[in-house]
Amino acid sequence: MPRTLIVSNRLPTKVLRTDDGLTFQPSEGGLATGLGSIYRQGDNLWIGWPGLFVQDEGEEQHIKDELRDDNMAPVFLTEDEIRDFYEGFSNSTLWPTFHYFSEFATYEQTHWEAYVAVNQKFCQAVLAQAGPEDTIWVHDYQLLLLPELLRQARPEATIGFFLHIPFPSQELIRVLPWRTELLRGMLGADLIGFHTFGYMRHFLSAVTHLLGLPAQNGQIETPNRSVRVDAFPMGIDYERYAQAAVSKEAQQHEAEYREALRDTRVILSIDRLDYTKGIAQRLRAFDLLLQRYPEWQGQVSLIMLVVPSRDQVPQYAALKEEIDELVGRLNAQYRTISWNPILYFYRSLPLEELTALYHLAEVALVTPMRDGMNLVAKEYIASKGDQRGVLILSERAGAARELSDALIINPTDMSQLAEAMHDALVMPEEEQQTRLSAMQALVKRYNVFSWTRLFMNQLAYTKMKQHTLATEMLDEATTTQLLADFRGASQRIILLDYDGTLVGFNPNPQRAEPDQELRLLLRSLTELPNTRVVIISGRDHQTLEKWLGHLPIDFIAEHGVWLRTAGGEWQLFGQLRADWKRDLRPVLELYVARTPGAFIEEKDYSLVWHYRRADTDLGIERARELMSHLSFMTANTDLQVMEGNKVLEIKNAGVNKGTAAARWIEQYPSDFMLALGDDRTDEDTFRALPPTAYSVRVGTGARSLARFNIGSPAQVRQLLRKLIG
Ligand SMILES: O=P(O)(O)OC[C@H]1O[C@H](O[C@H]2O[C@H](CO)[C@@H](O)[C@H](O)[C@H]2O)[C@H](O)[C@@H](O)[C@@H]1O
Numbered sequence: 096m097p098r099t100l101i102v103s104n105r106l107p108t109k110v111l112r113t114d115d116g117l118t119f120q121p122s123e124g125g126l127a128t129g130l131g132s133i134y135r136q137g138d139n140l141w142i143g144w145p146g147l148f149v150q151d152e153g154e155e156q157h158i159k160d161e162l163r164d165d166n167m168a169p170v171f172l173t174e175d176e177i178r179d180f181y182e183g184f185s186n187s188t189l190w191p192t193f194h195y196f197s198e199f200a201t202y203e204q205t206h207w208e209a210y211v212a213v214n215q216k217f218c219q220a221v222l223a224q225a226g227p228e229d230t231i232w233v234h235d236y237q238l239l240l241l242p243e244l245l246r247q248a249r250p251e252a253t254i255g256f257f258l259h260i261p262f263p264s265q266e267l268i269r270v271l272p273w274r275t276e277l278l279r280g281m282l283g284a285d286l287i288g289f290h291t292f293g294y295m296r297h298f299l300s301a302v303t304h305l306l307g308l309p310a311q312n313g314q315i316e317t318p319n320r321s322v323r324v325d326a327f328p329m330g331i332d333y334e335r336y337a338q339a340a341v342s343k344e345a346q347q348h349e350a351e352y353r354e355a356l357r358d359t360r361v362i363l364s365i366d367r368l369d370y371t372k373g374i375a376q377r378l379r380a381f382d383l384l385l386q387r388y389p390e391w392q393g394q395v396s397l398i399m400l401v402v403p404s405r406d407q408v409p410q411y412a413a414l415k416e417e418i419d420e421l422v423g424r425l426n427a428q429y430r431t432i433s434w435n436p437i438l439y440f441y442r443s444l445p446l447e448e449l450t451a452l453y454h455l456a457e458v459a460l461v462t463p464m465r466d467g468m469n470l471v472a473k474e475y476i477a478s479k480g481d482q483r484g485v486l487i488l489s490e491r492a493g494a495a496r497e498l499s500d501a502l503i504i505n506p507t508d509m510s511q512l513a514e515a516m517h518d519a520l521v522m523p524e525e526e527q528q529t530r531l532s533a534m535q536a537l538v539k540r541y542n543v544f545s546w547t548r549l550f551m552n553q554l555a556y557t558k559m560k561q562h563t564l565a566t567e568m569l570d571e572a573t574t575t576q577l578l579a580d581f582r583g584a585s586q587r588i589i590l591l592d593y594d595g596t597l598v599g600f601n602p603n604p605q606r607a608e609p610d611q612e613l614r615l616l617l618r619s620l621t622e623l624p625n626t627r628v629v630i631i632s633g634r635d636h637q638t639l640e641k642w643l644g645h646l647p648i649d650f651i652a653e654h655g656v657w658l659r660t661a662g663g664e665w666q667l668f669g670q671l672r673a674d675w676k677r678d679l680r681p682v683l684e685l686y687v688a689r690t691p692g693a694f695i696e697e698k699d700y701s702l703v704w705h706y707r708r709a710d711t712d713l714g715i716e717r718a719r720e721l722m723s724h725l726s727f728m729t730a731n732t733d734l735q736v737m738e739g740n741k742v743l744e745i746k747n748a749g750v751n752k753g754t755a756a757a758r759w760i761e762q763y764p765s766d767f768m769l770a771l772g773d774d775r776t777d778e779d780t781f782r783a784l785p786p787t788a789y790s791v792r793v794g795t796g797a798r799s800l801a802r803f804n805i806g807s808p809a810q811v812r813q814l815l816r817k818l819i820g
């Protein structure tokens with residue numbers, strides 16, 4: 096049975112060393128609690144760090160044995176690794192950058208090196224466990240390099256990746272000295288998931304801007320594969336919280352708290368210690384509430400649970416001091432003998448006490464500056480069986496994209512936050528119920544089980560599509576067969592696209608002239624007996640004539656408009672019109688004026704608008720506008736607007752490389768056909784060929800009708816040299 100291997104920095108269980116030996120406890124944090132309900136199924140396995148430094152091999156073995164029974168496999172990290180990889184690169188470089196706290200980020204080469212080394216360590220741990228059929232699901236920012244490391248070791252593996260924190264604007268990503276490596280690391284996965292559509296959009300934009308890879312409709316084309324990107328908002332185990340909140344134990348706790356608090360109304364705040372969570376800002380807003388509405392003094396308490404986290408990182412230690420100081424000051428200022436304004440706890444609580452607090456609190460304050468999702472918000476909703484309570488939620492938590500019935504606030508707007516607290520405290524019960532029941536329906540339905548199911552199904556589907564649509568690589572065995580067929584044939588035809596096939600794609604099209612090596616290679620091909628060599632290109636015929644006209648080859652130029660057999664005259668494909676150019680050229684000129692870097696290429700029977708040198712996003716945007724403009728102007732004419740690689744071309748309809756290629760193979764019947772091409776216009780050629788022909792797409796990744804793939808123009812030349820022998 097194929098298994099699912101979950102890989103994350105932290106295991107859902109942490110091991111602690113106490114006076115009585117080792118103890119095993121659940122870890123805090125959204126990821127551990129969220130996936131905790133999943134990995135125990137069947138033979139699944141969770142690979143990660145158990146949270147302590149082992150002293151000797153005996154201890155290591157003991158931990159391994161204990162965890163194995165609970166479907167976990169530990170990766171042991173040393174103190175140096177935790178300092179440089181975890182506190183260093185993960186939590187002092189990536190965490191602040193991804194949460195828009197760039198000013199807190201450090202950029203240390205030694206931290207980066209540790210990050211690479213630990214990702215490699217995780218890779219080894221996964222490889223030791225994973226069978227070829229297993230699905231590997233990697234989680235979060237500590238392991239951004241792992242998907243690509245696994246891909247190198249296992250090219251065929253099924254790999255998913257999910258990022259639990261925000262993915263920021265590419266303007267922040269580009270600040271990182273290691274941005275390329277990090278993005279490439281993620282692209283080793285088949286499917287990459289984010290909590291929100293916004294994070295996904297930022298990622299796609301980073302990939303197109305910083306790696307220059309094409310991305311469309313959530314699909315990125317890398318040189319080897321297509322990678323799918325999508326939004327999967329994570330849910331919680333709804334029933335677990337709903338039931339725990341009304342369990343006997345929770346009810347007892349709640350009754351105790353209630354007795355101690357008497358009639359005091361309760362506002363609740365629960366987070367890990369983190370500057371992203373807006374804890375200090377929240378305290379200041381509570382202060383403002385008490386000033387602005389003094390009637391709440393003596394009536395409302397803020398219960399604030401802060402779970403210790405990353406306290407070795409300087410920013411966290413500083414925040415802890417700031418909170419301690421603020422709470423002390425506010426309590427000293429407002430407290431009375433019978434009332435505590437703030438009940439502050441710095442620890443973590445077991446589930447029953449947590450849900451007792453959720454159930455008790457009239458208001459929950461979830462006001463992070465940035466938060467990937469925030470599960471506390473969803474847990475609060477699930478714990479409200481009686482549908483009484485109000486959620487105040489930051490617009491910058493991923494959860495706000497789903498929980499629109501919360502009181503949504505901007506956490507930096509202190510005044511708005513104080514007002515929201517007041518509104519929540521006076522909200523009529525009926526309104527509380529309406530809002531809560533809508534949110535409950537949503538959190539119940541999109542729970543952690545449906546989240547996993549959706550992700551895993553999408554991953555399986557992505558993989559299946561990769562397989563069915565994949566064009567095979569032209570490997571050694573196929574090449575041998577191709578050469579044998581070539582030699583055994585009595586008539587042979589070779590159709591060669593020019594740009595991107597025989598020479599590399601050049602930012603300036605006029606600079607792509609053939610080099611000496613290419614000219615010699617083409618000449619040698621033409622000297623082979625019974626062999627027709629055809630250049631089939633989108634270029635104008637004058638340029639092709641100038642560059643290669645002296646060779647005894649056939650030409651199909653301007654995407655099939657101009658034709659010439661070796662040594663003959665140039666001929667038109669048929670009756671074509673060019674009078675339309677006068678009307679449409681000004682339209683293209685308008686879009687050149689509006690798009691710095693764009694330019695026009697004029698051919699006899701077509702006009703081309705190029706945007707390869709324009710800003711990527713602006714180019715795409717303008718191309719879209721121009722396309723709709725031109726579609727309108729060419730409706731009911733015999734013109735056609737064709738999209739190519741960073742170009743839009745207006746031409747006579749019905750003339751393309753395919754119709755020209757079809758004419759050629761009819762006129763010159765052959766028992767061996769080879770066609771090589773790299774872009775969308777070459778697909779027309781591939782389509783026109785019989786299934787026995789060798790059609791080869793240059794550059795992998797994009798979907799193609801060709802039977803085979805070849806890596807680059809350099810490899811094309813190598814193949815052609817083999818034909819010569
Ligand atoms: O392992 P730690 O350094 O102690 O940190 C705890 C976890 O915090 C982060 O949680 C994120 O994931 C949640 C679930 O998707 C999401 O709701 C929250 O907004 C995120 O901050 C972190 O991503 C985990 O890797 C940590 O283990």
Ligand SMILES: O=c1ccn([C@@H]2O[C@H](COP(=O)(O)OP(=O)(O)O)[C@@H](O)[C@H]2O)c(=O)[nH]1
Binds near residue numbers: 124125365
């Ligand atoms: O004493 C506590 C307080 C909180 N949590 C859990 O910690 C998680 C916090 O996840 P969230 O997504 O809100 O933020 P993160 O800490 O992952 O950034 C939630 O599942 C809480 O139930 C916990 O286990 N013990």
Ligand SMILES: [Mg+2]
Binds near residue numbers: 773
């Ligand atoms: Mg080409």
